[in-house]
Amino acid sequence: MASETVNMPERRRKLPSMSVLGPVIALLVLVAIGAMMNPNFLGAGNITNVLARSAFIGIIAVGMTFVITAGGLDLSVGSMAAFIAGLMILVMNAALPVLGVGVPIILLGMATALIAGLLAGLLNGFLITTLGIEAFIVTLGTMGIYRSLVTWLADGGTLSLDFGLRTFYRPVYFDGILGVSWPIIVFALVVIIGEVVMSRARFGRHCAATGSSEHVAHYSNVNVNRTRLATYAMLGVLVGVATIMYVPRLGSASASTGVLWELEAIAAVIIGGTVLKGGFGRVWGTVIGVLILSLIDNILNLTDLVSPYLNGAIQGVIIILAVILQREAKAKG
Template identity: 35%
Template sequence: MPGPDRPRGVDRPKARRNEQLSAFAQRHGALVALVLTVAVASLTFETFATGANLENVALSSAFLAIVALGMTFVIISGGIDLSVGSVFALGGVLAAWGSQHGFLVALLLPLLVCGGFGLINGLLIARTRLAPFIVTLASMLGARGLMLNITDEGNETYLVAEGSFIGELGRGSLLGIALPIWITVGLFAVGGLALRRSRFGQHVYAVGGNEDAASLMGAPVVRTKITVYVLSGLLAGLAGALNAGWLTSGITILGQGMELEAISAVVIGGTLLTGGLGFVSGSLVGVLLLKVIQNIINQIGSLEAAYQQVVSGVFLIVVVVVQTWLARRRRVM
């Protein structure tokens, strides 16, 4: 039977190449799009490639990127977290209020409260097997309600105390680069190592890929789920605290829709919404791509800000369709 075997052998290298191309597109497609977008924008707009504008893009990306980092772990584990926008705003308000009582209160209070919301999410989802969508939607409303209660329905805005170290973290710089950017880079470096090189990261992938199989293999499914939601809450609270330091106040209207931006950035970066596959570096690229597109729309000037949401939505649909097609193609191969 040599005849039938020969075509199969000939097709195997081609199938392997196609699989490698599909994997490359899924992992690095956002980076290619980012490089091309930056190149075109630099040639089209004189002010785009200036140091001030690029730093502005990086700084505006930093806070969303920190939130997206936590979202990456949640989505890879097979979950979703709709509460991060409200938790982000709550963290900013708590940090601004706490700055009146010293740096430790300004930093630890938002981390404890926001991490507590993540812990509640994780316990309800992992222990009672409630749907992450419903649980985190309830937490989103709860965090927003708590923030409004603290600020008298948004009528009171807490200012970061003058000379507070939380303000220095938000507005300070090192080697000419804003501290929030340095903090974001450091967090992503640690997050990338944890996801790819640690046992915890292996458990996150295993739980997102197949929860039952992960349990049979001895992976701590419940603990892993709780941990990723606590991590998401902590990072959202930290991002809110840094943002409050940058703005020198806890603004209550911030964070609305941030959960959708974070999810979009994570998915654009190559993480599958179904879980089991994703990359920390891809999420950072996804955030930068969204912020660069928003900056280009601002550079045009004649387009309304609402177009940012339209572009982001269209981009997300295209990415999800392409991801689904690539995943099916790799399964077929």
């Protein structure tokens, strides 16, 4: 009897819970389906394509994980990315006669993106923390503002990077080190840093404490407002990083850039096991969530199984299934 009760917790520790396994299993199932459906699915080209195009949403979703963990939400990231992309293109085009095509102008563009992202994030954070307005309302407002601003900047059309500049900047999306393209490398670095900060650093613990109970966190000497502000600022900077990777791909930005990115990022975060109400976050889970979302699209394009009209429905079903898989397991113990 006694030995059995002692063994129980050990056995539990060996098998991770369904909330951890759920998303991983879903991802593996998708990979298996993809590999069965099309021989090119596991080819280096396709894997590079999928990872590189996941990078934008992925980098943003890592920031979103922190915001949601600290009990917040940001609906403005898609519009913000479009606005920053537009701004970056305008600044680089304007500086072209002075700086010419070269590394300095690219660095100027990158700095523009990072600073604009930081300011936009700080603005969201300031309105939410200092003025105490609901995050949902603030970011719904800024979402509309940035979307209109990019439409206005582009005069309703498309902002395009100067052709010579685009050719020079292109390798930032398409080239890389040892066959691994830059977006994938940057995505990986962001994930590693995010994971360490979330699970090892004080900031990650403060985020979780703030999200789980503001009052308890406050009495435990956590500066709740500053923590929240920092999460929004960090998300803003990461949106800037994602934009730096996005602009060289097509060299253009328009009102249709980044539409619904915010919902994809939030969905990825939740699929990955972060709690929407805050208090618990998992950066590596978010990565799995992002990959699941991009793989669904990829597999649907590579096969002729379903009518393309139903792509959205398939995505919806898989998102809900992935979350049910976790909740069921949690409820049971």
